Amino acid sequence: MAFVLIVGSGRVGSAVARDLLAAGHEVSVLDGDPLSHERLDAGQDSTWEGAGGRFTIGQAIERDALVEAGIEDADVFIASTTGDNTNLAIAQIAQKMFNVPRVLVRVMDPARAQWYSAQGLETICPTSYAVEMFEKALELPAAGA
Amino acid sequence: MYAVVIGGGKVGLNLTRELLAKGTEVTLIESRRDRYLRMDDELGFVVQYGDGTELWVLERAGIQRADLVVAVTGDDEDNILICQIARDKYQVGRFIARVNNPRNRQYFELLDIRPAFSATDLILRLIEHEVPDYGLVHLLDLPEEQLEVIEIVVCDGCRADGLEVQQLELPEGSIVISVLRDESGFVPKGDTVINAGDEVLVCLDPGLEGEVTALFEAAK
DSSP, X not given: OOEEEEEOOSHHHHHHHHHHHHTTOEEEEEESXXXXXXXXXXXXXXXXXXXXXXXXXXXXXXXXXXHHTTGGGOSEEEEOSSOHHHHHHHHHHHHHTSOOSEEEEEOSOHHHHHHHHHTTXXXXXXXXXXXXXXXXXXXXXXXXX | OEEEEEOOSHHHHHHHHXXXXXXXXXXXXXXXXXXXXXXHHHHGGGEEESOTTSHHHHHHTTGGGOSEEEEOOSOHHHHHHHHHHHHHTTOOSEEEEEXXXXXXXXXXXXXXXXXXXXXXXXXXXXXXXXXXXXSEEEEEEETTTTXXXXXXXXXXXXXXXXXXXXXXXXXXXXXXXXXXXXXXXXXXXXXXXXXXXXXXXXXXXXXXXXHHHHHHSBOO
């Protein structure tokens, strides 16, 4: 079991949060918008807290909010806000200031995802996946082939 | 010199104008369409439309040959990333970052984005300078050079009161560089007498503040 801190609870972040909690992990979610808490509860049998989840309202970049959400004890940090730059900044903060062992970052821009990955960040680029899926569906030959 | 300025707010726009007036080659990148169009009339090809945190936008602006990158957007994360990319991907030699929220300064330092300036901090320093309640005001920190300049008010009855500058028992690594008296300042000589009510500027190695200020504070 790991303690996972997820910053940014949109469609992706909230779904990952629920799956990780269901898989038996300890999950804390940080988001600036109280609506994202409702998204965690929607369609579920119990509330997010009732199911054992943690939720903190706060800005991703605020040190106090990160600490309140438990960053000092996190085994895994997931940066999944809607902003690439926010994600890349807080991921490096998690890595360098709080020494979180595993840091995953969502980056929509493939170019920056690739470059930061070469700098040692574990980036996930949904755009690249979407491109790949479209091309696969259309049975296009792989790019560059 | 070629400068790329990212962020066409008041700071970025006025800086661009000043740099152009000094004959510097500048490109200003602005991500808001309305702002870009307004500046386009005045600046023409100098201003480019785009998200200055995207690599292709920076490359279109010619960041590869830039001597200076100035990141002055209203977003601290953007400014951090722009400088990081300029330094580590494009080997730009000089960059300057704006800190919008002084609480984020720690992150600029964490990622070694220096120099980072904050208008809020500058105004705070001016307030401290104007309000002499504070015994000591940090005027300048040069962390790279391991030097600081501080301003101290000479208190009535302190050890320095009535002494010549050369008689001051200043610790090794500190020197009085200026005396402010009667609304004006001058560089003291060895036999300049320090009086209560003067303000002195002291240049010192970091860590000596306590020893230095002790000379100018009223005896307890």
